[in-house]
Amino acid sequence: MNFLLVFIGGGFGSCIRYAFSLWIKPQSNSFPWATLTANLISCFIIGVLIGLFTKNSLTEHQKLLLITGFCGGFSTFSAFGAEVFHLVKTGMVLMALSYILISIVVGSLLVLGGSMLVNT
Numbered sequence: 001m002n003f004l005l006v007f008i009g010g011g012f013g014s015c016i017r018y019a020f021s022l023w024i025k026p027q028s029n030s031f032p033w034a035t036l037t038a039n040l041i042s043c044f045i046i047g048v049l050i051g052l053f054t055k056n057s058l059t060e061h062q063k064l065l066l067i068t069g070f071c072g073g074f075s076t077f078s079a080f081g082a083e084v085f086h087l088v089k090t091g092m093v094l095m096a097l098s099y100i101l102i103s104i105v106v107g108s109l110l111v112l113g114g115s116m117l118v119n120t
Contacts, residue, residue: 002064009069013042017074031095032083035076036103042075043107047114055119 017038024034049067052058058066080103087096 001061005061005065006069006072009065009071010073011069013070013073013075015073017076032079032087032099035079035083036099039075039077039080039103040107040110042071043110044114045074046071047111047116048118049114050111051115051118054115057118 020038021034024037046067049058049063049071053063053067080099084096084100087093087099
């Protein structure tokens, strides 16, 4: 049952992530907005869900479906890594560093903010 929940959540999250990539058309040498947007939204969602789980508002099954499955499928660390590699390889080191800093700092703040929003 647990694998099925992760599978369903991950499939739905992956489909939403793919829709982002179609909606925010990537340019060959531009900032990777689609991945950044998906990852930051996922950070906020996971923060809210962690807050709900902490307050015992989510069951273990809901956690597997939404946090492990949906957020795991919606966010994408491998695409982030590939895009950083591409930016560095094409000489856009400052943009790559900006992308790394925005992703990590803002993403972490969004997880914290989402969790705090639920726990206030």
